Amino acid sequence: MSAEVTRIEPRASEVSEPFWEATRDKRFLLQWCVACGATVFYPRVVCPTCLGDTLEWRQASGRGTVYAATVEHRPQNPGMAAMAPYVVALIDLEEGVRMMSNVVGCDPESVTIGMPVSLTWEPLSDGRHLPLFEPSKGA
Ligand SMILES: [Zn+2]
Numbered sequence: 001m002s003a004e005v006t007r008i009e010p011r012a013s014e015v016s017e018p019f020w021e022a023t024r025d026k027r028f029l030l031q032w033c034v035a036c037g038a039t040v041f042y043p044r045v046v047c048p049t050c051l052g053d054t055l056e057w058r059q060a061s062g063r064g065t066v067y068a069a070t071v072e073h074r075p076q077n078p079g080m081a082a083m084a085p086y087v088v089a090l091i092d093l094e095e096g097v098r099m100m101s102n103v104v105g106c107d108p109e110s111v112t113i114g115m116p117v118s119l120t121w122e123p124l125s126d127g128r129h130l131p132l133f134e135p136s137k138g139a
């Protein structure tokens with residue numbers, strides 16, 4: 001079953017394909033370096049900390065905090081116009097890596113630095129899901 005395309009959808013590369021395939025089952029995977037224990041994001045072939053080339057995919061918590069955020073009112077790309085205004089944020093994940101995403105499910109102006117956020121999913125047109133974040137419940 002496919003959803004209607006309402007935003008620009010990310011393409012998987014050879015390296016990021018396991019990440020995107022897991023999103024079909026709403027599983028949020030990050031790479032983990034077997035040699036030094038560092039969490040690796042974005043997906044890579046070698047660990048940026050120790051250059052080890054044995055990276056495993058592991059389930060991540062989906063919890064993090066907002067490192068930086070901005071509200072997009074007039075996106076340059078018309079494909080994103082229907083979503084505006086929306087929040088573009090850098091999220092510091094519990095696993096120690098930083099990910100760019102959107103914060104949804106709240107007033108865009110209410111998103112603040114340090115806000116605890118939790119993973120949520122937006123369906124893509126091909127059965128994958130896009131990892132987004134929303135304010136943590138009870139935070
Ligand atoms: Zn490493």
